[in-house]
Amino acid sequence: MPYEWHDTAPDDSGAVSHELHVWPYRSLPVKGFVWFIAVTAGLLALPLLAVLGTTILWGLLPFMALSVGGLWFALQRSYRSGRTHEHLIITRDRLALRRQDVGSPDRVWVTNPYWVRAALRDGPVEAYLTLTDGQREVELGAFLTPEERRNLCDQVQKRLAGLR
Secondary structure: OOEEEEEOOOOOOOOOOEEEEEOOOOOOOHHHHHHHHHHHHHHHHHHHHHHOOOHHHHHHHHHHHHHHHHHHHHHHHHHHHOOOEEEEEEOOOOEEEEEEOOOOOOEEEEEOHHHOEEEEEOOOOOOEEEEEOOOOEEEOOOOOOHHHHHHHHHHHHHHHHHHO
């Protein structure tokens, strides 16, 4: 799953903290990206072997380069958006959610966890997971699948209930 909990053991006062890291799932690792581009370029170059030494080669070459370059650009853009992540810290007296998007300042929400409720509702995505303290509502894990958001909602509710 593209999220991970880190729970600390109780300290002298019995306080426990929970940390959650959430990131978008990427099915193509960087090593796979290199192989994909290499195989695509090789397969696109095969038809060019038939026209080696002719002027047709120079007519087809720019289109081949453009398609490989377009794939490269699209995959790099996908990797860039994959660097988005969210970090949630829950302690007995503080809940802090930080969302880090590439190219924009971090968004931070800090509140008292006693008042926070996790809920699934209809929204821009199926099973839209939100945290609210009665005054402000923030989304959590919008880039997760609906099933992952449902599981995460249960886990967040369980950890919040354990602090009360």
